[in-house]
Amino acid sequence: MTVSAKIPSSRSGNATTAGNGGGPIAAPRVVNNRRVRTGGVLLGVLLLVLGAALSGLALLSATRTSAYVAVARQIPTGKQITAADLSTVELSGGQGLAAIPANQVNSIIGRYASTTLYPGALVVPSELTNTTLVDSNQAEIGIHVSTLPSSSLKPGDRVVLVATGGAPGAPAQTFPATVIDIGAPAGDGSVSMHVAVESNFAPVILSLGGGLQLYLAGH
Numbered sequence: 483m484t485v486s487a488k489i490p491s492s493r494s495g496n497a498t499t500a501g502n503g504g505g506p507i508a509a510p511r512v513v514n515n516r517r518v519r520t521g522g523v524l525l526g527v528l529l530l531v532l533g534a535a536l537s538g539l540a541l542l543s544a545t546r547t548s549a550y551v552a553v554a555r556q557i558p559t560g561k562q563i564t565a566a567d568l569s570t571v572e573l574s575g576g577q578g579l580a581a582i583p584a585n586q587v588n589s590i591i592g593r594y595a596s597t598t599l600y601p602g603a604l605v606v607p608s609e610l611t612n613t614t615l616v617d618s619n620q621a622e623i624g625i626h627v628s629t630l631p632s633s634s635l636k637p638g639d640r641v642v643l644v645a646t647g648g649a650p651g652a653p654a655q656t657f658p659a660t661v662i663d664i665g666a667p668a669g670d671g672s673v674s675m676h677v678a679v680e681s682n683f684a685p686v687i688l689s690l691g692g693g694l695q696l697y698l699a700g701h
Contacts, residue, residue: 547572549584550604557599559637559663559676560615560622565591568605580606596637597663611638615662621684622662626674627696630664637661640699641677647693657683658699 554569561567568591570584581604582590596611615638616622625643635641638661645655662676679687687694 550581553599553603557595559598616678620678621681631698642697644695
């Protein structure tokens with residue numbers, strides 16, 4: 483048996499359209515949302531340039547050499563400094579040093595060493611004085627004392643030497659003196675040092691054989 487159906491033309495057209503996909507579909511349009519932030523790029527470039535400049539300055543500072551005054555030969559405490567006592571050295575990265583620059587060497591000549599200066603050491607202002615520690619009527623002697631009267635004792639301070647071990651009831655002998663230099667304390671706290679005393683006192687003090695105590699002047 484043959485079965486046939488009559489399809490209206492309007493429905494037939496719709497079916498055909500549905501079957502073939504309704505014709506070509508246009509590709510979707512892509513919108514470009516990409517934005518170039520020129521301000522951020524410039525800031526990054528500036529930061530890179532600044533970092534490179536700072537690195538260059540740091541390297542230049544570390545490698546830059548500066549000339550300073552150094553000791554050419556040992557200068558005893560109290561000695562007047564001459565040009566022959568000094569030399570110059572160049573150091574890299576010496577910024578912040580207390581040493582005296584080489585172009586100020588003339589400010590040192592004629593001054594006095596307030597402590598013993600050793601060859602090769604840089605000269606610093608605290609080691610210099612404008613006055614001699616040993617006057618023309620004085621002698622410099624070395625003494626050894628059991629203890630210092632003050633931990634802050636320094637060259638130039640006025641002290642009094644007191645003889646110990648004298649006759650019972652006899653007044654102690656005293657000798658005014660000026661500190662020239664101070665050695666490092668020994669294990670028992672005793673210290674060797676140099677002082678300036680009146681020339682006629684020097685033989686007497688030396689004859690005491692170390693029987694001395696040291697006091698600050700005025701105490």
